[in-house]
Amino acid sequence: MKHLSQVLTCFIMQASERWKESYQITSKGIQDQHKQHLLHQTEHVVKHTIKGDSKITIISFTDRYTELIIISTLPERRLVEHELLSRGREHEEWQRKYITSELEKNRIDQLFRSSFGHSSLSGTTVVSGVAGIGKTTMVQRMVHEWASGNIYPQFQFVLHFTFRNLNVINRAVSLTEMVLDQYPYLEKIIEDIWMKPEYLLLVFDGLDEYKHQIDFTGRVAGDVSANHCVAPDCRCEIFEMVHSLVQQQLLRGCSVLVTSRPTALDSLEKANVNLWAEILGFLADERKEFVRKFFGSAQLATNVFKHVKENEILYTMCYNPSYCWIICSTLGPLFTQQKCKQPLPKTITQLFSIYLSNLLDNHKRDVEDQRMVLQRLRELAYQGVSKRRIVFNENHFIQHQLKSSKLISGFMMEILERDDTAKNIVYTFLHLTIQEFLAALAQNVVEMLHCAFKNDDGRFEIFI
Incomplete structure (x- = not known):
């Protein structure tokens, strides 16, 4: 009997090892599939031109991406949205002085650590920034770099969602259902993913676009019973699910990234946030690099940037990538069309008026x-x-x-x-x-x- 027991124990151990080996192979294969899926999603960017949809082109994201300035900050500190703090070189000097003397500059691979610089593999990071400053672009870059194997090797899976898309979910769902709807190939290992939350990063982009306000003071807005979502298979409203993830009531030990415009940050002041960060946009070198990458032609880029830098208002606007895009889209045709006698814009109103006029002409x-x-x-x-x-x-x-x-x-x-x-x-x-x-x-x-x-x-x- 003792011999039989030893044989059975040995058999069970061998079967268990074979199962683990089989699972690891399956898990690795699905992880590779997930990374390839994310790479496909993030490898391109749509290039719109002033001529509309007939001239939309798809270009490589890495060819267009320009590094953004991200700083550690405090939830109490706010940049007035869209405010141009000063003009021209004064604004540029303010950026340099402020970043180097008061706040710590961050890269996208440094967002998951505490405000005091200690390593932290879990918790919530909030990245804010004004409209058009590059929050979604930063997320695209970060997801792409993780899927390429360049950053955050501690995360086995990164799951990316936008509040804009979550707005269309009008019923209670579970986290499992929400993930499998977007990543159906994870079904075989989803339960195993939930068992290791410390290896998981969930990204929620665009809190300011969400149709509900999420209250992190203790109760979930609109929830009468205050029964938070505490398990991946628990059905609840999306705002309740996000609340529970951020507050570590669901998947304790996981990491969460939330991006938002400053107008929606008040709801997060009482949240369990590990790191607050803010995107300041472009400094001088990044502005020049953006123009160069936008046009491709070195001579055209030089001419456009020279005009922008000579105009304090336009140059100040270039701290924001969206403004840079508008400026390049508008100025490009003025420098390339030989018959164009339109004066170059020197004010914001002139810039947008020319942009609008060109659209109507086309x-x-x-x-x-x-x-x-x-x-x-x-x-x-x-x-x-x-x-x-x-x-x-x-x-x-x-x-x-x-x-x-x-x-x-x-x-x-x-x-x-x-x-x-x-x-x-x-x-x-x-x-x-x-x-x-x-x-x-x-x-x-x-x-x-x-x-x-x-x-x-x-x-x-x-x-x-």
């Missing part, structure tokens, strides 16, 4: 009444600014008597979103600054300014 035959379409688009833009809406659906288009066209594509891009039952097309302006400029062109300026000055939460700052 789509003269697309619509019969450009003025009418533009007016309706202005009203849509203003409604979005006043209600803090940046994503528009078909109902919004119907309300404003708009329909998709090449002219519209010069201002907005179509995004395919999935909800629980179908696939829907939604629209967003190419950049928030374009939406703000169109809103400022709408009628009833006096009335709108009165409304703008009544709201001091930052939503009307570019508009004003």
Whole structure:
């Protein structure tokens, strides 16, 4: 009997070892598949031109990416959204002095450690930044670098979500269901992933775009029972799930990255945050590099950058990647078209006016009444600014008597979103600054300014 027991024990141990070996092979294979999936998602960026969708091209993300300045900061400190703190070289000098003397500069591979520099493999990191400063681009870069095997080897899996896409989920779901809906190939090992949360990073991009406010003071907004989501298979609302992940009530030991504009940071002040960071955008070298990568042509880039640097307002704007994109998109044709006699812009209004004029010139035959379409688009833009809406659906288009066209594509891009039952097309302006400029062109300026000055939460700052 003793001999039989020893034989059975040996057999069980061997079977267990074979199972572990088989699981490791399966897990490694699925992890490699996951990395390839993320690489495919992040390897390209869409290049929009002033001529609209007929000139959209796909280019390599690594060829276009310019390093962003990220600093450690405190939740109490806020940069006024869209504020140009000073002008030209003074702004550049302020950036350099502030970064080197007061706050620590971070790279994307340094975001998961405490504010005091101690190594930390778990907890929540919050990265904030004004509109267009590069939060989503930073996330794309970080996910791409992890999938390439260059950073964060401690994480076996990185799961990436955007609040914009999570907005379409209108029912209680479990974390398992949410992950498998986006990454169905993880089904075989999902339970094993949950068993090792310390090897997991969950990324939630764009908190400011989320339709619900998440209260981290102790209760979840809108939740009567206050029963937080405590297990991956527990069905709950999305805002409750995010709350529980950030507060380490769900998957204790996992790491979470949340990005947001400053306007939505108040809800996170009571959250269990390990590191606060802020994207400041570009310094002088990065501005020059962005222009060079945008054009490809060294001579054209030199000419454009020379004009920008000679103009304090435009040069100051270049700290923000979105402004850089608008500036390059507008100035490029002015330097390359030999017959173009249009004066080079020197103010923000001139810059956006030329951008708008070029779009209209390139789509003269697309619509019969450009003025009418533009007016309706202005009203849509203003409604979005006043209600803090940046994503528009078909109902919004119907309300404003708009329909998709090449002219519209010069201002907005179509995004395919999935909800629980179908696939829907939604629209967003190419950049928030374009939406703000169109809103400022709408009628009833006096009335709108009165409304703008009544709201001091930052939503009307570019508009004003």
